[in-house]
Structure formats: C-alpha cells, structure tokens
Amino acid sequence: MAGHELIAAQLAILADRLPAQAMEELADGLQEAYEAQLAKLHDPDVAARAAIDEFGDADTITAAFVRESPWRRMALKLLTTGPLMGAVWGLTLLSAQVWDWPIPLAVRIAYGAVLVGAALTLLTVVRAKHAYRRTRIATLVAATALITLDTSMLAAAMSMPSSAVWPLLVAISASLIRITATLRAMPAALTR
Amino acid sequence: MRAEALKGHLDGLLLAALEAGPLHGYAVKEALREITDGRIDLPTGTVYPALHRLERAGLISGSWSVVGGRRRRTYALTAAGRTALGGERDSWQEFASAVTAALRARSWPATS
Numbered sequence: 001m002a003g004h005e006l007i008a009a010q011l012a013i014l015a016d017r018l019p020a021q022a023m024e025e026l027a028d029g030l031q032e033a034y035e036a037q038l039a040k041l042h043d044p045d046v047a048a049r050a051a052i053d054e055f056g057d058a059d060t061i062t063a064a065f066v067r068e069s070p071w072r073r074m075a076l077k078l079l080t081t082g083p084l085m086g087a088v089w090g091l092t093l094l095s096a097q098v099w100d101w102p103i104p105l106a107v108r109i110a111y112g113a114v115l116v117g118a119a120l121t122l123l124t125v126v127r128a129k130h131a132y133r134r135t136r137i138a139t140l141v142a143a144t145a146l147i148t149l150d151t152s153m154l155a156a157a158m159s160m161p162s163s164a165v166w167p168l169l170v171a172i173s174a175s176l177i178r179i180t181a182t183l184r185a186m187p188a189a190l191t192r
Numbered sequence: 193m194r195a196e197a198l199k200g201h202l203d204g205l206l207l208a209a210l211e212a213g214p215l216h217g218y219a220v221k222e223a224l225r226e227i228t229d230g231r232i233d234l235p236t237g238t239v240y241p242a243l244h245r246l247e248r249a250g251l252i253s254g255s256w257s258v259v260g261g262r263r264r265r266t267y268a269l270t271a272a273g274r275t276a277l278g279g280e281r282d283s284w285q286e287f288a289s290a291v292t293a294a295l296r297a298r299s300w301p302a303t304s
Contacts, residue, residue, distance in 0.1 A: 014237075024263045025217055025240055031262060032218040033236055056235025068241035070248065 004048040007034050013058045018065055018132055030055050062130045071139040074185050075125040078146060082119060085174055092171040095164030118145040143182050150175040202242055204280030207273055210252060214268035217243060243267055251276050
C-alpha cells in the first residue's frame, strides 16, 4: 500500500533527529498506523493526520528516545559518581601533598579546565530533552575526556613518591572501575 | 489514562503484551490498548525506546524480517522476561492490595 506525503514528512523530521536503526522501526510502525486508520476512515488525508496523532508528534517521540538513551544513562552515571571520585582523589592528593609534585602550572590548569568542561557537557546531556544525536556525541566526548583524565592521573599518582598508600589504592581502584565500566558500556551504546 | 500514571509500570505492561507471543512495535501498542479495553493508549512512537531498553536488559529479544517490502522488528519474551513479568505481577498485587486497603472507606465510630 502506498504511503502519504504527511507520513513521509513526519518520518523526514524524525530521521533528522534519531538513529537509522530506530527509523526503520518507526517507518514500519507509522505506515502500519496509517494503513489501520485508512481501513477505518477511508480518507487518505484524514487517515494520515489520525496516524500521526496516534503515533505522537516528533518532539514527544524524540523526548522518549532521549529519556531511554543509553548515552543519557551513561552521562547520568558519570555525573552522579563524579562527586565521589572527586572526594576520593581530593583526599588522596592532599595526603600525597600534591603541591610538591613537579607538574607545571599550565598542565594543572588544563587538567582542571578539561574536568570542568566534561562535567558541564554531561550536565547538558542529562538536561537535554529533544537532542538525541547531540546527546550521543556529547557523552562520547565527555566520557573520552574523563577516561583520559583518569589515565593521566593514575600515571602521575603512581610515578610520584607517596606515603599515603591506602587513599591512593582506593583512588586507583575507583578510577580503574570507572574506566572499565565506561569502556564496557560504550560498544553497546555505539549501536544505538 | 495519563502517561504519568504509568511511571514504573510500563515495563510490566509491555512484557504482559508480549506474553501471548512475538509482536512488532505497533502491534505491542495495539495489544496493550486491547487488553486494557482502550484505557491505556500510549503514543505509539514512545513504545519503541522502552522496547529497546527491555531488549538491552535481556528481557525481550528482537529479530528483523521483511513484511510488505518493509523491514520489521519483532520482539519476543525471553526466559528472563517471563521471570521478570512474574515478579511484576507479584509486586503489583501486593501494591494494589495495600492501596485498596488504605483507600477503603471506613465507618468511623460516632462521637457523643
């Protein structure tokens, strides 16, 4: 059965916002809804409008996809565990007298700037309602930045002499868990 | 019924809709509407992301086929999904009994 231009236009709007795999399903579902309405109403224009109404407008559908997005979930987890990670590393660095470490000021400032940038990016992702693709890219960038920061902090902490062994072990474990969990979640999320 | 009222129950409803056999997204929404006598009629487009989440959780499994020249994804309950549905039923019965008991109209003793 042929489609309708209103259905095609609605699918074009959704295709600009959502991943291709989801679009195949949505296209099938919307066409199915249109055919069901056409069988009931016998008028293509009325049936197309009824099908779109039944299916939900583009903003409602996009918001539902954003809400259930694995990227948003990843952003939420990284954001909520951030304060704990900050506290653990803060305590470790204070115990290890970080101010004595031979790390240039520019590197310290750059580290802080990237950390704040990643946190703000994750916050934007969690608050976004209608930007599925931006959610995906922003979370990927922020997660990669956090992995890089974790790795460089691990390298720096392990290369510096420190008497604070226990805080350091806790901080290293926390960072390794975060790196592993983020890397494990990424392949599944990349398919969505 | 308002969508907000379904918060926390959507997973159980979707699993129940799939209990009778595999369905594609639009058919899941239609099954949900039919088994609730039209009282739960979600915007169809919002059902898909919830199905994807259930699939990621291993409670349903999806497979592609071609129907009428269109690619169609059909979902079926997994063994874990059946177990989860049983759990949803039990917790709903417990919740519903508690709320029913709490909201039951009581006859208060008359004061003199």
